[in-house]
Structure formats: structure tokens, C-alpha cells
Amino acid sequence: MAAEIIRGTELRETILDEVAEGVKTLKEKTGRPPGLVTILVGENPASLSYVSLKIKTAHRVGFKEVQENIAEDVSEADLLALIEQYNRDDTIDGILVQLPLPKHIDESRVIDAIDPAKDVDAFHPVNVGRLMLEGSSAPFIPCTPAGIQEMLVRAGVPVAGAEVVVVGRSNIVGKPIANLLLQKGRAANATVTVVHTGTKDLASHCRRADVLIVAAGVPNLVHPEWIKPGACVIDVGVNRVGERVSEKTGKTVAVLRGDVDYDAALGVAGWITPVPGGVGPMTIAMLMKNTLKAMELRTL
Amino acid sequence: MAAEIIRGTELRETILDEVAEGVKTLKEKTGRPPGLVTILVGENPASLSYVSLKIKTAHRVGFKEVQENIAEDVSEADLLALIEQYNRDDTIDGILVQLPLPKHIDESRVIDAIDPAKDVDAFHPVNVGRLMLEGSSAPFIPCTPAGIQEMLVRAGVPVAGAEVVVVGRSNIVGKPIANLLLQKGRAANATVTVVHTGTKDLASHCRRADVLIVAAGVPNLVHPEWIKPGACVIDVGVNRVGERVSEKTGKTVAVLRGDVDYDAALGVAGWITPVPGGVGPMTIAMLMKNTLKAMELRTL
Numbered sequence: 001m002a003a004e005i006i007r008g009t010e011l012r013e014t015i016l017d018e019v020a021e022g023v024k025t026l027k028e029k030t031g032r033p034p035g036l037v038t039i040l041v042g043e044n045p046a047s048l049s050y051v052s053l054k055i056k057t058a059h060r061v062g063f064k065e066v067q068e069n070i071a072e073d074v075s076e077a078d079l080l081a082l083i084e085q086y087n088r089d090d091t092i093d094g095i096l097v098q099l100p101l102p103k104h105i106d107e108s109r110v111i112d113a114i115d116p117a118k119d120v121d122a123f124h125p126v127n128v129g130r131l132m133l134e135g136s137s138a139p140f141i142p143c144t145p146a147g148i149q150e151m152l153v154r155a156g157v158p159v160a161g162a163e164v165v166v167v168g169r170s171n172i173v174g175k176p177i178a179n180l181l182l183q184k185g186r187a188a189n190a191t192v193t194v195v196h197t198g199t200k201d202l203a204s205h206c207r208r209a210d211v212l213i214v215a216a217g218v219p220n221l222v223h224p225e226w227i228k229p230g231a232c233v234i235d236v237g238v239n240r241v242g243e244r245v246s247e248k249t250g251k252t253v254a255v256l257r258g259d260v261d262y263d264a265a266l267g268v269a270g271w272i273t274p275v276p277g278g279v280g281p282m283t284i285a286m287l288m289k290n291t292l293k294a295m296e297l298r299t300l
Numbered sequence: 301m302a303a304e305i306i307r308g309t310e311l312r313e314t315i316l317d318e319v320a321e322g323v324k325t326l327k328e329k330t331g332r333p334p335g336l337v338t339i340l341v342g343e344n345p346a347s348l349s350y351v352s353l354k355i356k357t358a359h360r361v362g363f364k365e366v367q368e369n370i371a372e373d374v375s376e377a378d379l380l381a382l383i384e385q386y387n388r389d390d391t392i393d394g395i396l397v398q399l400p401l402p403k404h405i406d407e408s409r410v411i412d413a414i415d416p417a418k419d420v421d422a423f424h425p426v427n428v429g430r431l432m433l434e435g436s437s438a439p440f441i442p443c444t445p446a447g448i449q450e451m452l453v454r455a456g457v458p459v460a461g462a463e464v465v466v467v468g469r470s471n472i473v474g475k476p477i478a479n480l481l482l483q484k485g486r487a488a489n490a491t492v493t494v495v496h497t498g499t500k501d502l503a504s505h506c507r508r509a510d511v512l513i514v515a516a517g518v519p520n521l522v523h524p525e526w527i528k529p530g531a532c533v534i535d536v537g538v539n540r541v542g543e544r545v546s547e548k549t550g551k552t553v554a555v556l557r558g559d560v561d562y563d564a565a566l567g568v569a570g571w572i573t574p575v576p577g578g579v580g581p582m583t584i585a586m587l588m589k590n591t592l593k594a595m596e597l598r599t600l
Contacts, residue, residue, distance in 0.1 A: 129431075130429075132476075175432055182475075183469065191505070
């Protein structure tokens with residue numbers, strides 16, 4: 001039997017509709033919508049396209065959206081001052097600084113400067129710490145792990161008591177999703193193993209997994225024989241493996257592949273997320289959800 | 301062959317001598333020793349005995365030690381004001397609030413009030429977050445996980461690439477030691493699994509472990525057949541299982557047992573820590589090390 005495909009593009013629509021509803025309710029109560037500022041330094045094409053999508057989505061759910069597009073050569077002090085301005089602005093609930101930043105700016109200093117109550121990416125050490133201490137009771141869960149958990153919930157994947165194996169230990173995906181799923185809570189309370197480049201036998205760990213979360217950044221790393229029959233496979237990888245001409249627009253676009261050999265895995269897994277159209281769309285939906293929550297926590 | 305016993309009581313002496321050396325050097329450079337304030341609310345006997353030991357040890361390594369013993373019925377506001385006073389006191393490098401606090405006081409509000417640069421217990425969310433983000437490069441590692449890692453280093457237990465299984469997911473031991481050992485660094489870069497009350501087959505996970513760290517708080521939870529021959533077994537449990545009369549003092553004292561069936565495990569494990577005299581003494585030694593480091597970070 002072929003795996004059930006968990007389509008992030010569809011779940012995203014449901015979640016964004018829910019957020020738009022929440023925005024309406026909040027606006028009726030408080031007289032204003034949630035405010036999100038996106039701060040983009042320089043003109044990195046990938047960053048530009050991410051930020052555009054975030055702005056578009058913010059508009060769709062009814063947020064007030066403020067764009068700060070700053071020159072590549074902005075000083076760190078000026079960037080910190082801008083953040084401080086939005087920390088103090090009561091109409092702004094979420095502050096998003098698009099990473100990476102130019103090399104002359106210390107990223108962690110910038111993240112530390114964001115008011116944790118407006119840190120909708122959940123990258124501030126205070127929010128990272130609260131995630132480890134409180135699991136899903138933390139005020140903000142970083143968007144990609146939150147999106148993965150939401151997919152597990154909405155697809156009805158059993159997580160409590162399951163064997164979860166996380167491939168990769170990044171600060172953005174591997175470490176937070178492991179910390180989230182090993183704690184008590186909805187779609188959590190799992191036995192979690194984190195494997196990585198220092199792991200001796202990757203394949204045997206993957207084969208144990210009821211839920212396999214792969215965030216390694218290596219195209220086709222996970223072969224079908226690494227997957228336990230019926231397991232849920234969440235593919236977080238987004239690897240550019242080539243280019244093609246889009247039929248729709250005639251433009252050259254990147255060909256994306258995940259970390260899992262998708263076509264082969266389809267015949268083994270019980271659930272699987274595609275790339276593109278899987279975890280990616282969830283991340284932006286969860287950013288909107290975090291921003292709505294930030295306003296709720298700040299005002300209600 | 302019987303397991304090598306990793307004696308925390310002996311390692312503690314070595315570490316305290318190193319700290320005392322560091323204190324001398326720092327005093328020559330700055331004209332003052334590190335300052336540690338211990339704040340004890342009420343008269344819980346266990347807390348009293350922990351704090352006395354911390355004070356005694358602080359004196360031994362040459363710290364300035366300030367004792368704040370406050371009445372059980374202190375208001376939260378007054379306790380917060382006291383912490384703020386020591387946050388501002390330049391002769392104090394470490395602030396230790398002995399937990400648990402009386403029920404009318406919100407523990408997390410108290411911990412949040414400590415200046416993270418003086419948080420030598422490493423319980424502040426900022427320090428918890430930095431541990432998850434930076435591993436052993438974080439400014440402070442909480443004392444028990446730091447003590448465990450130090451034991452692994454000094455006993456020469458291979459950790460890089462090893463299978464580590466952590467039993468228990470407390471905020472004080474299980475979660476931080478897992479986060480520490482899964483990252484790159486000295487005595488780290490291990491494949492880490494966290495198992496807990498929600499885990500289906502505890503025994504089979506334990507049997508996979510090259511390094512088994514048990515912090516469950518259940519006496520004799522780990523049977524010898526759960527231990528891989530030659531594995532390193534770190535027993536963090538401190539369970540009061542009865543009372544006896546001390547030969548030395550004639551007083552009634554608690555009989556302590558770990559989470560591991562120690563006598564039986566001795567014949568299977570490659571290394572093992574006893575209870576008492578294993579991880580416990582390391583915790584206090586690491587508190588002294590953190591306080592020294594706090595002064596170094598604040599002044600050098």
C-alpha cells in the first residue's frame with residue numbers, strides 16, 4: 001500500500017484560515033490587527049523570496065505588515081536601534097529578522113536584541129530555553145518544529161510512546177524538534193534519538209523509527225531500506241539539485257529534492273511528506289500562528 | 301572483570317584544588333576572590349544540609365561567601381528585591397537560590413530574576429537556551445550534567461560516536477545532559493536517546509547503551525541484564541530507602557541507593573559510579589567551577 005502523503009500545502013490553507021479567523025476576533029476585541037515587521041538586510045535572492053512570501057501571507061491573514069528593507073552595509077548599531085524601535089512599538093507583535101545577515105553583523109547579538117515576547121521565530125535564547133524546559137507549553141515554538149508537530153497531529157500519526165529518530169542536530173530543526181517530542185504534551189511523549197554526522201550506524205537507527213524526521217541537508221540520504229514499514233517519514237530537507245524552466249512562467253527555477261528517496265519511500269512508509277509542498281509551507285503558516293499568539297499573549 | 305569505579309569523592313578533590321588555584325590567580329590579578337551568595341528560604345532540613353555543604357566548600361576554595369537565610373514567610377517581592385541587590389553587587393559573581401522554594405513563591409519568576417551572568421546553577425532560561433544552542437561552549441553548564449561530563453572525561457570513557465541512553469527527562473539532569481552530549485565538543489558528539497516513563501521498552505534501549513545515564517529517581521530500576529557488558533553506567537539517582545545509625549556520630553542518617561542495582565552491575569559494566577560518592581560530590585565541585593568562571597567572564 002502506498003504511503004499517505006501529508007500535504008503541507010493543504011494543511012497550510014487550513015491553518016491560515018484559522019489564523020485569519022483569530023485575527024478577526026482579536027481585531028473586534030482590541031480594535032487592531034496583529035502587527036508583523038519583516039527586516040531584510042541586503043538583497044540575497046533566496047532571502048528576498050522568503051520575505052516576499054511571508055509578507056504576502058501576512059496580508060492574506062489580515063495582519064498589519066511593515067517592511068524594513070535595509071542596505072547590505074547597514075551598521076550593527078543601526079540595525080539594533082531599528083529592532084529597539086519595534087520592541088517599543090505597541091502596534092507590532094512580531095519582529096522577524098531574515099537570516100542570514102551580512103558577515104559584519106553578529107547574528108546572535110541581533111537575535112538577543114529582539115524582545116522575547118515579539119520573537120515569533122523563537123530563536124532568542126530565552127525562548128529556546130523555555131522550549132527545553134516547558135515543551136509545547138512554551139510561549140513560542142520555532143516555526144519548522146511547530147509545523148512538523150502540527151503535521152503529525154493533523155495526519156493522526158501516533159506519537160506518544162513512539163520511537164522517534166531525528167536525523168540532524170541543527171539549532172533550527174533537529175535540536176528543537178527532539179526537545180519538543182520527548183516531553184509530555186499533545187503529539188509528544190515519544191522516545192527520541194538524535195543521530196548525526198558523528199553517528200556510527202545511521203541506517204540501523206532509522207530502521208527503528210516509527211517517526212523518522214530527516215533534516216540533514218543531504219539529497220536522497222535516506223534509502224527505502226532504512227525505513228520501517230508503515231513508519232511516518234517527515235522530510236525537512238530542501239536541496240537544490242538542478243534547474244529547470246517553469247512551464248507556467250518560462251523562468252528558470254531550482255529543482256528541489258528532499259533528504260529522502262521519495263519515490264522509493266512511498267512504497268514502504270505509512271505517511272510521508274513531499275518536497276516541495278511538505279514541511280516548507282507549514283513553516284510559514286506557523287510563523288503566522290506565532291504572530292497571532294504573540295498579540296494574544298501581549299494584549300489579552 | 302569488575303567495573304572501574306568512578307569515585308566522585310576523589311575527582312571532587314582534584315577539581316576543588318584546581319578551583320582553589322584559579323581563585324589565587326584571579327585574586328592576584330583583580331585584588332578580590334570570587335563571591336558567592338547562597339539564598340536559603342525556610343528551614344527544610346535537606347536544603348539546609350545542601351547549603352551548609354556549599355558554604356563549606358566555597359570557603360575551602362577561597363571564595364567570599366555570603367549567606368542569606370530568610371524566613372519561610374518572606375514575600376516574593378522581598379525575595380526578588382534581595383536578588384536584585386546581589387545582581388548589582390560587583391563583589392558577588394554567583395547567586396544561588398536553594399530550591400525548592402515555599403509554595404507561595406513562583407520559582408520560575410525567582411530564577412528569571414537572577415542576572416544570567418551570575419546564574420551559576422545555569423537554571424535561567426537564557427542559560428538553558430545557550431546550552432541547547434552552543435553545547436559545551438555555553439557560558440554555564442548546569443552542575444549535575446557538567447559533573448557527569450567531567451567524570452566521563454577524567455575516567456577516559458569514549459563518548460564521541462558512542463550510543464548514549466539517558467533515562468529520565470528532568471530539567472535538571474535528563475534534558476540538559478542529553479542536549480550536552482549530542483553536540484560537538486569534548487566528551488560529546490554522541491548518539492543520544494532519551495527514554496522515560498512514556499517509553500515502551502526501557503530494557504532494550506538500556507542494553508544498546510555504551511554510556512547509560514540513569515536519572516529516574518527509582519531505586520534499583522536498572523537490572524544487570526539491562527547493561528551492555530563493558531558499558532559506562534552513571535547513576536544519578538539518590539533515593540532514601542531507609543535509615544541507619546551512623547557509627548561515626550551515633551546519629552540516625554538516611555540510607556541512600558541509586559537507580560542502578562550497583563552490586564550486580566559491578567560485574568557487567570566497564571565503569572560505574574557509586575551512590576553515594578559518585579555524581580553527588582561532582583555537582584558541588586562544578587558549582588564552584590561555575591562561580592570561578594562567572595568571575596572570569598565578568599572581569600577578565
